[in-house]
Amino acid sequence: MGFLAFGINHKTAAVDVRERLAFAPDQLSGALQRLRDETGTQEVAILSTCNRTEIYCSQDQLDVDGILVWFAAYHCIAVEELRACSYQHSDEQAVAHMMRVAAGLDSMVLGEPQIFGQMKDAWQSARSAGTLGPYLDRLFQSTFNTAKQVRTDTAIGENPVSVAFAAVSLAKQIFSDLRRSTALLIGAGETIALVARHLFEQGVGRIIVANRTLERAELLSGPLGGQAIVLNQIPDFLSQCDIVISSTASPLPILGKGAVERALKQRRRKPMFMVDIAVPRDIEPEVGALADVYLYSVDDLHEVIEDNMRSRQDAAEAAERMIVQGTAEFMQRLRALAAVDVLRRYRVKAESLRDQELAKAQSRLERGADPSVVMAEMARALTNKLLHDPSVQLKQMTAEGRAEALALAQELFALDDVTTIQGEP
Structure with missing residues (x-):
């Protein structure tokens, strides 16, 4: 496998x-x-x-x-x-x-x-x-x-950094005082929850959470003192928002160029900072061409993220060693499982041979044969049958030049030394 x-x-x-x-x-x-x-x-x-x-x-x-x-x-x-x-x-x-x-x-x-x-x-x-x-x-x-x-x-x-953290860090660079800013968060998944927590910790003035279902938006916004709305209410609130961060599973864009243009006019060209974390994207790429919009995708966050990565390099080296060890241990267990399967099948085969010889022996005993003779012949027959296939395969492997077969057989059968074998097994 x-x-x-x-x-x-x-x-x-x-x-x-x-x-x-x-x-x-x-x-x-x-x-x-x-x-x-x-x-x-x-x-x-x-x-x-x-x-x-x-x-x-x-x-x-x-x-x-x-x-x-x-x-x-x-x-x-x-x-x-x-x-x-x-x-x-x-x-x-x-x-x-x-x-x-x-x-x-x-x-x-x-x-x-x-x-x-x-x-x-x-x-x-x-x-x-x-x-x-x-x-x-x-x-x-x-x-x-x-x-x-x-x-x-x-x-x-430690000191968690993420795409959510990077988005908030970038917002802080554009808006030096987040206390006077309003943030619109679109979606209510784990990433947006992290964004909301980071913004709340940084003291953002107001948080609005928009989601397909109002209940999910309320669960996220409520503990942060924010406001919950549904997606079709976004155009009514967009002009109030300085920061827009979106991460949904929508297959189609949620924010189009036209809606943002109308919001900018109501804002009297006051700039808007937008981060589209979603894949597929929630915000139409054309929005980035508007003069008063700073639109970033997940790829654009790369530079911010790299600044926060440097502190983790030493930890990453230790983690890589754990990965090597974890991989080796898993592969060892997997190989052991493969051996268990082979042993199980060989045991089934051996037990079948045993049952065959036992049935023959019992039949002979019922006919009055000498028990000691029957037992000796049963032992000899069972030994020969158990050794027949391994013997044939070992001879074939050595004849083909597979020299390692003898060493493996000696180790497999726990033989201390290779002795001269007389006669056929």
Whole structure:
């Protein structure tokens, strides 16, 4: 059984490509089942975030091209275009990659914590869709354990920095006194919740949370003394907002150029700072061309993020060593499981031979044969049958020049020394 990690991320694909290759939450279950059925993949999970879309597979024979072609066809993108911006890791490298992703070592923001929860969501989605088998499940569990160890035993999670933190840091650079600013947050997911908390801690004057459902917006805005609205109320409040930060799962833009232009006129050209964290984007890119708008996408936050990454480099080095150890331990357990399967099948075979010889012996005893003779012949016959196949295979392997076979056999059968064997076993 082999493992494959195939995908694209913020290092290999621009945001306009990533948004075309993202899986919306309501697509995941159907996509997972289609991927399994149409590619012959036994076990599969999909991780889809604003910075990456990755497919994790367990297959008897790894088929990278099959996954590539399916991925491209699903999102109606040319195979060669996807090939140019994708990457793949197999077996041990795939294990290490998943652990690095879950620990935040492969994120735009080094050590950011949200990816761990997103990886758990990917595991749960595959489990709910019925595409999470025993091998991939074991890999996810080992991935979670290693990522937790990284968080616990290194400083990579201290002084949290994230895309949300970077967005708020950039807002502080543009508006020196956030106490006089009003922030509109679109969405009510984990990223927006982090943005809201950071803004609240920085003393922003007013927070408005817009969401598809008013209840979710109220849950987020209430503890922060903010105001909750639904998405179709945004045009009524937009002119009041100095800061707009959006992160939803909407497949289509929520804010268009026309709505922003009208808001700017009401603001009498007072500047607006906007950050679109969503993939696909929530704010039409054309909004960035307006003279009094400062629009940033997740890719534009890279420079801000890098300034906050430097303090985590030492912790990252220690974390990488844990990834190496975690990968080695998982592969060792996996190999041990393979041995258990072989031993189980050999035990079934041996017990079948035993039962055959025992039945013969019991039949002879019932006919009055000498018990000591019957037992001796049963022991001899069983020994010969148990040794027959290993003997034939060992001779064949050595005849083919596979010299290591003798050493392995000696170790397997715990033989202290190779002695001369007389006669056929």
